[in-house]
Amino acid sequence: MPESRSGDANAIDQAPAAERGSPRAGAGTLASHKGGASHERIGTPRTAATIGNGSDRAADAFLRQWPSPTGGVLVVLGAPGTNDYRRDFDRTAAFWIDAATRSSLPHRLLQPQPDSGRRLRELLREIAEHDRAAAPSADDRPNGRATSTLWLVLIGHGTFDGRTARFNLAGPDVSAEELAGWLEPIGRPQVVVCGFSCSGAFLPKLSAPGRVVVSATKSGTEHLYSRFGRFFAEAVTTSEGDLDKDGRTSVWEAFLAASRRTERFYRSQGRLATEHPLLDDNGDGQGVRAAWFDGLYPRENLAVQGPLDGIAAHQVHLVAPPKHSTLSNEQRSARQRLESELRALRAKRSRMTEADYLDALERIFLQLADVYAAADVATTPR
Numbered sequence: 001m002p003e004s005r006s007g008d009a010n011a012i013d014q015a016p017a018a019e020r021g022s023p024r025a026g027a028g029t030l031a032s033h034k035g036g037a038s039h040e041r042i043g044t045p046r047t048a049a050t051i052g053n054g055s056d057r058a059a060d061a062f063l064r065q066w067p068s069p070t071g072g073v074l075v076v077l078g079a080p081g082t083n084d085y086r087r088d089f090d091r092t093a094a095f096w097i098d099a100a101t102r103s104s105l106p107h108r109l110l111q112p113q114p115d116s117g118r119r120l121r122e123l124l125r126e127i128a129e130h131d132r133a134a135a136p137s138a139d140d141r142p143n144g145r146a147t148s149t150l151w152l153v154l155i156g157h158g159t160f161d162g163r164t165a166r167f168n169l170a171g172p173d174v175s176a177e178e179l180a181g182w183l184e185p186i187g188r189p190q191v192v193v194c195g196f197s198c199s200g201a202f203l204p205k206l207s208a209p210g211r212v213v214v215s216a217t218k219s220g221t222e223h224l225y226s227r228f229g230r231f232f233a234e235a236v237t238t239s240e241g242d243l244d245k246d247g248r249t250s251v252w253e254a255f256l257a258a259s260r261r262t263e264r265f266y267r268s269q270g271r272l273a274t275e276h277p278l279l280d281d282n283g284d285g286q287g288v289r290a291a292w293f294d295g296l297y298p299r300e301n302l303a304v305q306g307p308l309d310g311i312a313a314h315q316v317h318l319v320a321p322p323k324h325s326t327l328s329n330e331q332r333s334a335r336q337r338l339e340s341e342l343r344a345l346r347a348k349r350s351r352m353t354e355a356d357y358l359d360a361l362e363r364i365f366l367q368l369a370d371v372y373a374a375a376d377v378a379t380t381p382r
Contacts, residue, residue, distance in 0.1 A: 212316060
């Protein structure tokens with residue numbers, strides 16, 4: 001497969017469509033995918049290079065901080081195939097590592113290595129063991145379940161043969177079924193970001209209660225290079241994705257913002273879109289697309305069966321202002337309930353009088369204000 005015309009990541013966006021598939025899309029590319037690409041860190045910020053040296057020492061440092069009341073971020077770089085892809089993947093990873101550093105979250109970057117799959121499996125197993133062994137506390141483990149979030153971010157290429165979807169690693173690839181099995185014992189909320197081609201086939205396998213799954217494509221057949229992963233990383237780690245302008249960017253907001261940016265990219269290039277991102281947060285394995293929503297909320301008269309995703313994902317933030325991070329579990333539950341009521345209210349606005357709608361809207365906003373006021377009082381030094 002020809003490389004992009006320049007070392008800049010934007011060159012990938014401008015290259016002819018035939019050049020941007022997964023490195024395994026055509027015959028004769030397997031050697032390039034597995035062994036032909038350089039694994040040196042090209043243009044990677046110091047944070048990523050320091051954390052991502054693939055050593056057991058880095059893994060030990062990550063695990064010493066686990067379990068953490070604030071959760072943790074695990075970023076996995078797949079086999080890039082070419083130096084241009086590697087530059088793009090490094091830039092995407094840097095957004096996650098920098099954001100985790102700013103938020104004081106435990107974080108680890110797994111660089112492409114022949115044993116990447118084994119390292120990922122063992123690291124997830126050790127996280128599960130740490131969670132089981134940790135003494136429960138009233139604040140972090142109501143009913144014995146941790147409330148802080150594990151973020152697993154997969155950056156690279158994927159493949160799908162019609163039956164099995166795989167994330168391409170420098171060594172043996174990992175299938176959707178294998179990854180689901182590795183995650184299942186971890187007793188805490190999880191956000192799994194599949195920012196790679198063919199990742200839509202991962203979503204139904206990974207979908208589970210208490211887990212938000214984001215995929216760059218709607219199916220395993222969308223096999224060309226994916227831009228959504230980079231767009232999502234930028235949205236979730238910066239104010240770019242803060243659609244409701246409340247000073248924090250949720251996973252839901254980042255998904256919507258990145259999906260719409262992906263759509264704009266293809267439209268501006270006059271090209272047929274080859275990726276249609278999905279998000280699942282209710283465990284039904286179906287997922288939703290950003291095109292079904294206006295702003296943050298479902299389009300009126302949307303013909304979709306069953307509950308829509310997005311409510312749980314709107315409660316999860318990688319970077320949050322201090323006043324939001326000080327909410328107790330009870331206050332978080334109250335906020336989630338009120339924001340769900342707000343979403344339902346907006347959906348039925350057309351069937352209400354203006355006065356009734358504004359009265360209901362005021363009631364919800366006043367209750368939200370009470371939640372944040374109570375959090376401020378609880379954390380104010382006496």
